[in-house]
Amino acid sequence: MKIGIDIGGSHIATGLVDKDGKLIGKEVRDISSANIKSEKDAKELILNIIYDEIEKLLKKYDYEISDISKIGIAAPGSPTETAITNIVNLKIQKFEIGKILEEKYDAKVKIKNDGKCAGLAEKEYGVLKKYDDCVFLCIGTGVGSAVFFDGELLEPKHNPGFELGHMIIDINGKECNCGNKGCFETYASMKRFKKDVINTFKLKENITSEEVQKYIRDNIKEKNVAKFIDNYIENLAIGISNIIKIFEPEAICFGGSFSYYADIFLPRLNEKLKHYVFNKETKYELVCAKLQNDAGIIGSANL
Ligand SMILES: [Zn+2]
Numbered sequence: 001m002k003i004g005i006d007i008g009g010s011h012i013a014t015g016l017v018d019k020d021g022k023l024i025g026k027e028v029r030d031i032s033s034a035n036i037k038s039e040k041d042a043k044e045l046i047l048n049i050i051y052d053e054i055e056k057l058l059k060k061y062d063y064e065i066s067d068i069s070k071i072g073i074a075a076p077g078s079p080t081e082t083a084i085t086n087i088v089n090l091k092i093q094k095f096e097i098g099k100i101l102e103e104k105y106d107a108k109v110k111i112k113n114d115g116k117c118a119g120l121a122e123k124e125y126g127v128l129k130k131y132d133d134c135v136f137l138c139i140g141t142g143v144g145s146a147v148f149f150d151g152e153l154l155e156p157k158h159n160p161g162f163e164l165g166h167m168i169i170d171i172n173g174k175e176c177n178c179g180n181k182g183c184f185e186t187y188a189s190m191k192r193f194k195k196d197v198i199n200t201f202k203l204k205e206n207i208t209s210e211e212v213q214k215y216i217r218d219n220i221k222e223k224n225v226a227k228f229i230d231n232y233i234e235n236l237a238i239g240i241s242n243i244i245k246i247f248e249p250e251a252i253c254f255g256g257s258f259s260y261y262a263d264i265f266l267p268r269l270n271e272k273l274k275h276y277v278f279n280k281e282t283k284y285e286l287v288c289a290k291l292q293n294d295a296g297i298i299g300s301a302n303l
Contacts, residue, residue: 001063003071003107004301005050006114009089009141012046014053015297016061021125023294025061027053031090042090047100054105071101071109072300074117076144078159081111088177110303113160115144116153117299118291122253123148125298126290131250135243136289137164140256142177143185147247165189169238187235190257200228213260220264233268240269241276244284255289262288 001024006013015026029049036042058065075084082098098109112120119136122128123146128136132151138144143165147154154162165185166178173182174192186192190209197212198205201224207215219225240252254262266286274280291298 001067001069002301003054003057003068003105004074004117004297004299005071006074006117006296006300007046007084007087008076008114008296009087012049012053013293013297014050014057015294015301016057016063017298017301021121021298021302023298025057026294026297027056028293029053036091039091039093039095042087042092043095043097046090046092046095046097050101051104065105068105068107070301070303071105071107072117072303073097073101073109073111074114074296074300075111076114076142079111079113082109084111110300112300112303113144114138114296114300116146116155116160117303118144118255118289118295119146119148119253119299120153120302121291121295121299122255122289123151123153124302126253126295127287128251128253133247133249134251134253135164135247135249136253136255137243137258138256138289138295139188139190139254139258141191142189144256147249149247164239164243167239167242169235169242184235184239187232188239193232196232197228201225209257209260216261216264229264229268233265233272236265237269237272237276241273241278244273244282245278248279248282249284251285251287253287253289255292255295259288259292 002017004015004017010032013028016024077086083094083096085094101109115138118138122136128134134148136146145162145164147162166183168182169184170182174186176183176186194212
């Protein structure tokens with residue numbers, strides 16, 4: 001049995017995964033309102049959550065620590081083989097978590113960028129299984145991505161690469177966390193989408209993502225909401241068309257909270273893309289992620 005841990009800016013999800021890559025069970029902890037004052041706080045918090053959740057899961061599904069054959073971690077940014085790095089929301093600069101977990105559980109620990117882990121899970125067990133050349137985009141807080149060519153994940157020697165969320169689509173655009181302006185994710189991420197919905201339609205600041213979705217769905221026929229969505233899709237189409245021009249994928253898979261809007265976004269995106277793709281005969285499918293929030297756990301456990 002393997003453990004997959006998905007460390008995000010707002011949640012830590014821990015899961016048990018069987019040898020066939022199936023999720024046995026998981027625990028998710030919200031850390032968005034945790035009181036993290038220093039890197040030391042964050043390290044303690046992460047370890048305590050992981051220890052707790054693994055213990056809970058082993059007990060619940062009747063396993064022993066010695067049953068753990070491998071531990072995988074999906075983390076944002078550019079983690080090394082042994083450490084998670086630069087998680088701004090958690091004040092983490094570098095945390096050598098691999099060795100600590102290896103010693104505690106006497107199991108091999110592997111760490112990889114979360115977008116790549118989720119993409120690998122979709123490629124191996126999800127909706128991308130039948131495609132050789134494909135792109136996975138996890139559109140949530142930011143935009144994570146993984147690119148497959150001839151069935152294999154493309155992996156550069158240095159850094160995870162394929163930071164499609166940070167390709168610049170407007171040199172004078174909105175400021176991005178990375179320090180540049182006009183990155184694709186400043187237009188496409190669901191975090192920005194929510195923020196823009198709140199500002200444009202003067203909704204209350206503490207509205208939940210579910211309420212935002214309800215607002216959009218209830219008012220989609222209103223002219224101003226339709227125009228807002230059209231504008232979002234326009235920017236999305238510019239970024240996606242660039243991805244199509246570069247990789248000519250057979251399919252692009254959308255994961256993250258974006259997929260809650262798939263029925264609204266994907267048909268509109270399909271229409272818009274026709275204007276922007278270079279090769280008008282190019283054939284691609286826009287598909288929705290199957291494993292959703294479990295993709296990071298499954299992908300990391302199977303590294
Ligand atoms: Zn950026």
